[in-house]
Amino acid sequence: MSTRWIDVYRKEWPRVAAVQAMALGGASLLAGRKTQTNLRALSVMNAMTMCAHQYEEYVDPGSFPGMVNVGMFKSEQPLNYPFNAHSAMCANIFFRALYVPAMLFPKVKWLGLPPVLLGIFQAFAHGLLAPRVPAHSKYSPGMLTAVLLHLPIGITYLSALRRQGPIGRGNWLKSIAVLVVFFAGGVAYPNIHNRDKNSPYPFTEHQMGPYLPAIEHAAEADTTP
Numbered sequence: 001m002s003t004r005w006i007d008v009y010r011k012e013w014p015r016v017a018a019v020q021a022m023a024l025g026g027a028s029l030l031a032g033r034k035t036q037t038n039l040r041a042l043s044v045m046n047a048m049t050m051c052a053h054q055y056e057e058y059v060d061p062g063s064f065p066g067m068v069n070v071g072m073f074k075s076e077q078p079l080n081y082p083f084n085a086h087s088a089m090c091a092n093i094f095f096r097a098l099y100v101p102a103m104l105f106p107k108v109k110w111l112g113l114p115p116v117l118l119g120i121f122q123a124f125a126h127g128l129l130a131p132r133v134p135a136h137s138k139y140s141p142g143m144l145t146a147v148l149l150h151l152p153i154g155i156t157y158l159s160a161l162r163r164q165g166p167i168g169r170g171n172w173l174k175s176i177a178v179l180v181v182f183f184a185g186g187v188a189y190p191n192i193h194n195r196d197k198n199s200p201y202p203f204t205e206h207q208m209g210p211y212l213p214a215i216e217h218a219a220e221a222d223t224t225p
Contacts, residue, residue: 015060019144022052026152033156037164040106042157046115047099049153053122053145054092063209064141070211071133078211079202086201087194094186098178109167110174116157117179119150137210 009016029036029045036042057064065088069078098118101111123146130140161167205212 019148022144022148026148029152029156033159036156037160039112039157039160040103042153042160043099043102043106043112043115046119046150046153046157047096047103049119049145049149050096050099050115053142053150054095056145057142058088058092058207061141061209062207063211064207065203066208066211067130067133067141069203070208077197078208079205080199081197082195083191083203084194084196084199084201085203086199087191088203090190090194091187094182094190098182098186109161109171110178112157112161113167113171113175114178114182116154117175118182119146120154122146123151123154141209 025045056062065083065085066078068083069075069081073082075081095118099115101108102115105111122142126140126143126146130143131138133140
C-alpha cells in the first residue's frame with residue numbers, strides 16, 4: 001500500500017469505521033429480514049438512524065446547510081438565508097418527533113409506516129436527487145445514513161409488516177395523510193415562518209463546507225470595482 005493511501009487512512013479511519021458499522025448494520029438487517037418480526041425494535045433503530053442522519057447533515061461532514069442555501073437556492077447570503085440555524089433546529093425536532101408514535105404503538109400500522117416511508121424517501125432524495133443539485137461532489141450530507149440504514153430498515157420493516165397480514169388501503173391513506181401534515185406543518189412552516197434576511201441565527205463556516213469558496217468568490221465579485 002502506498003504511503004499516500006496510508007496517510008489518508010490514518011486521517012480518515014474513524015469515518016471509515018463509522019461507514020463500515022452502518023454498512024454491516026444495514027446488510028445484517030437485509031440478510032435477516034425473513035425472520036425479523038419485532039416492529040418496535042425496527043422503529044427504535046429507525047429513530048436512532050434519524051439522529052445519526054442529522055449528525056451527518058449538520059456536524060460531520062455537516063455541509064447540508066451549504067448545499068441547500070448555495071446549491072439549491074443560490075442565496076446571496078447563504079449563512080442565514082433562506083435556511084438558517086433556527087429554522088433547521090425547529091424542522092429537525094419535528095423529524096425526530098415523527099418516530100415517537102411508531103415506537104410507542106408498534107401495532108398501529110398507520111403510525112409505524114410514516115417514518116419508514118420518510119426514511120426510504122430520504123435515501124432516494126439524498127442518493128439520487130441531491131447530487132443533481134449543482135455541487136462540488138456527488139455526495140450529499142445525509143446520504144450514507146439514509147442509504148445504508150434508513151433504506152434497509154424500511155425494507156425489513158415492510159417485510160415484517162406484510163407477514164402479519166395485508167397492510168390495507170386505509171393504513172396507506174392514513175400514513176400518507178400523516179406525512180402530508182408532517183411536511184406542511186413540520187418542515188415547510190418552520191422554514192417559511194423563520195425565513196429572514198436579517199436572521200441572527202447563521203450557520204457556521206464549517207456547515208457551509210465546500211460551498212464556502214463559492215460564497216467568498218461572490219463576495220469578492222461584489223467588491224470588485
